[in-house]
Amino acid sequence: MANILVVDDELGIRDLLSEILNDEGHTVELAENAAQARAARAAMCPDLVLLDIWMPDTDGVTLLKEWSGTGQLTMPVIMMSGHATIDTAVEATRIGATAFLEKPITLQKLLKAVDVGLNKPMAKSATGLMPMASVPSSVGAFVAVSSPDLTVEAAMTGGTLPEVVLDIGPQSMQSFNLDCPLREARDEFEKSYFEYHLARESGSMTRVAEKTGLERTHLYRKLKQLGVDLARSKRNAL
Numbered sequence: 001m002a003n004i005l006v007v008d009d010e011l012g013i014r015d016l017l018s019e020i021l022n023d024e025g026h027t028v029e030l031a032e033n034a035a036q037a038r039a040a041r042a043a044m045c046p047d048l049v050l051l052d053i054w055m056p057d058t059d060g061v062t063l064l065k066e067w068s069g070t071g072q073l074t075m076p077v078i079m080m081s082g083h084a085t086i087d088t089a090v091e092a093t094r095i096g097a098t099a100f101l102e103k104p105i106t107l108q109k110l111l112k113a114v115d116v117g118l119n120k121p122m123a124k125s126a127t128g129l130m131p132m133a134s135v136p137s138s139v140g141a142f143v144a145v146s147s148p149d150l151t152v153e154a155a156m157t158g159g160t161l162p163e164v165v166l167d168i169g170p171q172s173m174q175s176f177n178l179d180c181p182l183r184e185a186r187d188e189f190e191k192s193y194f195e196y197h198l199a200r201e202s203g204s205m206t207r208v209a210e211k212t213g214l215e216r217t218h219l220y221r222k223l224k225q226l227g228v229d230l231a232r233s234k235r236n237a238l
């Protein structure tokens with residue numbers, strides 16, 4: 001059994017992950033921000049870290065980059081986020097993240113990612129040890145990464161991906177405003193992405209959920225959050 005550090009600013013998520021991992025026999029340490037994560041990382045030398053991206057003091061990708069740059073990335077790190085995007089997934093895997101889990105995290109995906117992370121061999125990098133990285137299954141359908149020093153795999157499939165790819169059919173010709181804040185640009189892309197799949201699947205939420213790798217309940221929440229007009233999407237599919 002392993003020593004696992006869970007870093008997330010949401011109390012409910014920390015408690016839930018801690019309960020699940022404790023039931024699996026792991027020893028769990030909790031941190032609610034980057035400062036606590038740094039202290040816990042130094043004190044316990046975790047076998048694996050579950051690291052949230054959006055935190056109030058220092059975001060998870062910045063903390064991951066800090067550990068990598070100082071030679072402290074000696075353990076597998078699984079990134080977590082409610083907004084799994086191409087840019088964040090690619091950046092995290094390039095730095096050395098083992099996997100990327102999109103919230104809400106299902107029990108099956110969590111345990112699978114933890115098991116893969118704990119059993120994945122470590123690879124040498126220019127800054128020290130780092131885990132072989134994986135792109136999340138929810139993003140792997142349209143993202144791949146290539147780097148001379150980094151092997152990136154599609155999460156849960158083990159297939160090596162050859163290059164950066166963005167292929168969303170007709171929507172690939174759509175232009176996006178790159179001068180706006182990152183969160184707005186990400187939401188704009190995700191809205192176009194889901195509208196494309198809704199039109200392609202004739203508005204079938206079941207097929208869109210399968211295509212995008214999301215559970216139906218999470219998909220509904222995501223579409224509502226992005227302001228996707230489901231009725232319009234169905235009309236466009238006709």
